Amino acid sequence: MKLTAKVKLLPTPEQRGYLLETMRRFNAACNHISAVAWETQTFRQIPLHHRVYHAVKDRFELSAQMAVRANAKVVDAYKLDRAKLRSFRELGAITYDDRILSWKLTASSVSIWTLQGRQTIPFVAGAYQHKLLQTRQGETDLAYVGGEFYLFATVNVEEPEPVEIQDVLGVDLGIVNLATDSDGERYSGKYLNSVRHRHRRLRRKLQKKRTKGAKRRLKKLAGKERRFAHDVNHTIAKRIVEKAQRTNRAVALEDLKGIRQRVRARRPQRSTWRSLKRAWLHSWAFHDFGQKLSYKAQRQGVRVV
Template identity: 85%
Template sequence: MKLTAKVKLLPTPEQRGYLLDTLRRFNAACNYISEVAWETRTFKQIPLHHRVYHTVKDRFDLSAQMAVRANAKVVDAYKLDKRVKRSFRELGAITYDDRVLSWKLAASTVSIWTVGGRQTIPFAAGEYQRRLLATRQGETDLAYVGGEFYLFATVNIEEPDPVEVRGVLGVDLGI
């Protein structure tokens, strides 16, 4: 079963600035890519990549992998509906993969690509999140929520065995 582990980043003021600038630059690149996709009606990953890759890297000063991630974000947005032009919030979340973000669980740090270079940033996580992170698989989202930075990591845990119900089963409808 797939779950999400949420951890809070604890950046220095300088690292905080780098993370904010990274979000802004990345999402500006997504808006540029979306504009190109909309104007040319190019919504598939590889054709759009060929149209925008070098321009995105140069104009927005992104690493190669971040240019690829921006393209993927735009393509995913257009999968929902190609009749509406997509735009991206200035501080919208970024999806990182293992090429641009690595976890050091024992040290409680992540190494993450930013526009200021790769940064090693501590994170806060409880024991439950640490157990989840041991099964981390795939991508991790960097999000700016309520003035704080969080990482949302996809984890894969074993599904518990079903419990046989006898008698009455109660359901909380939240009413």
């Protein structure tokens, strides 16, 4: 079973500059490769590699393997959509392999290729992430998020033997009660919804001010609500999976297709807040919850239907 371990890099100010310049140069190379691919309608990896490899190495001063990785990033992008020219953000993520990034787990550091040569940079991670990294296998993504550098490493975790199923635990999802299982246990969304409303009200207030201080505050708040919702998803999914494992049951999850169109806000909700219907029905991450429940169940040998 493949998972992703996320760790935070702690570069020096000098190394930070090296990483930023490497990301800019790498993504500029990707944009160049993308233009060639679009102009010549060459979207397969090997033919495109022959067209751009030497030019990319010389023009952007990338190593051989970095040129290969840039080509692979462009090819992957066109696998999703060939209807338009693909472009890449200046500080978009870079995918490293073991030739250009090596891990030193005992020292909690990595040796990573940059335009200024190899740099040894420490990282910080919790015990859970360190344990996952013991089974690291494959590529690692370097991403610049919120002014910080993170590594997302692919790890391979062994799956346990499936639990012997004796019954099924049904799970119904909602908004007032985020989840309700067939035993009658409810996982209330009251606190989460109050947090969402408070953040929504604060954002609206700050946006009206339009001052520098308000903008700084908005930037600081960005993503806070989403991270909180993801944490709630993790907690509820973990409790449901533990219950199913303890009672030797599979988990039957509600089919969420069309949930946005099926669910309607009640009349009292409409009269309380004008935007409540739209905000409540479209802010809860049903898909995210389903993904978290599925992978947690798979790690515990619990079947999900």
